């Protein structure tokens with residue numbers, strides 16, 4: 001079992017849900033789509049005593065437009081799935097930005113469970129939907145057993161994963177008012193892979209009045225600060241404009257960056273550092289950013305993707321390489337620390353003609369690899385051990401590779417493989433001597 005034990009409550013109406021939150025306060029967590037909460041509970045980043053599953057509360061799945069054309073409002077209840085919102089005709093007609101931004105969230109299976117309101121309540125500073133709600137001038141409808149209040153998106157997000165919600169409160173819906181005038185919107189983001197949280201993203205809503213001038217503009221960023229933020233300097237550059245020149249100016253303001261983050265001093269980019277490093281026998285003379293990790297240098301700059309990244313926290317051992325013959329976590333060493341060092345990766349093992357290294361042969365013969373994800377780290381750890389201890393005992397292997405996790409749990413075969421590799425290497429050496 002990954003999460004810590006907790007009491008599961010599935011209230012059948014809103015009052016019951018609010019009673020539970022009032023009773024348990026900080027010890028309780030609302031479970032909406034669970035796509036963030038369960039992940040955190042699996043990692044034990046959070047361990048609520050009580051999980052309040054709101055998915056059976058009637059009325060929270062409301063999705064609709066209320067009011068007349070002059071002051072209509074789109075309402076999305078707390079259990080409306082991200083996928084439902086993304087595909088809804090009413091959302092597309094009333095707040096296309098929400099649908100557009102929503103399509104960038106994760107992958108369809110995650111959006112099929114994750115909720116729009118859950119993403120807002122989670123308040124991940126990189127997330128798309130909070131920035132979209134901010135640009136749309138949205139409202140967050142909050143309930144507790146004692147009271148009901150409406151919070152402007154501008155005031156709802158208070159920090160990374162922090163909101164103005166009290167422990168006994170929950171969000172019951174978000175409202176998006178009709179945008180004034182002739183209005184257009186757009187969402188763009190920069191991300192490493194489709195479905196990842198964005199490095200940063202921008203949501204914009206621009207309305208044009210009868211005189212052809214921009215009468216309404218809201219620009220919000222995600223991934224740019226500790227919470228989704230508006231960009232007043234960019235908005236000011238566009239408001240009242242009647243031609244495309246203003247957008248060029250706004251782009252320059254945005255690119256300059258200074259007015260975007262007035263509250264914090266931007267940390268100057270430090271000088272690059274010179275690193276002379278030998279990797280798999282090839283010498284490299286490189287200029288690297290001080291924050292470049294060895295694993296990223298190998299995979300991204302030197303095109304050696306054999307070094308795998310699992311946890312990136314030093315825990316799983318997938319990224320193990322040899323630095324000056326010592327097994328080292330490549331995810332926890334900066335390249336800048338390695339000027340003059342010699343690094344060996346899994347790519348160094350096979351011969352130029354493709355002949356496998358004894359360790360690779362032994363892993364194949366003894367079924368020491370299944371999916372192969374942990375294998376590069378295991379192989380390099382094994383090489384280091386066999387260079388130190390040519391005929392290791394079982395305990396030697398366990399000691400050397402005990403910090404390397406195999407998700408396929410092939411540990412017995414891995415231990416056998418390492419010891420078999422020792423025997424193959426010893427045999428080959430005696431053949432050479434003879």
Ligand SMILES: Cc1cc2nc3c(=O)[nH]c(=O)nc-3n(C[C@H](O)[C@H](O)[C@H](O)COP(=O)(O)OP(=O)(O)OC[C@H]3O[C@@H](n4cnc5c(N)ncnc54)[C@H](O)[C@@H]3O)c2cc1C
Nearest residue numbers: 030032033034035036037106114115118121127171196197
């Ligand atoms: C593989 C993967 C990739 C992802 N990629 C992205 C991405 O690219 N962009 C992105 O934005 N997100 C991403 N996510 C997160 C995902 O979108 C979540 O669905 C979302 O952040 C939370 O919504 P949820 O309904 O699942 O909330 P839950 O996980 O149920 O809840 C999240 C938090 O909000 C609280 N909460 C939920 N609903 C309420 C409420 N009504 N009132 C008060 N508190 C509430 C919970 O108690 C919990 O603390 C990803 C998740 C996964 C698993």
Ligand code: FES
Nearest residue numbers: 310311312317331
């Ligand atoms: S990725 Fe480096 S230890 Fe897991």
Ligand code: FES
Nearest residue numbers: 370374406407408
């Ligand atoms: S072989 Fe699959 S993780 Fe180890």
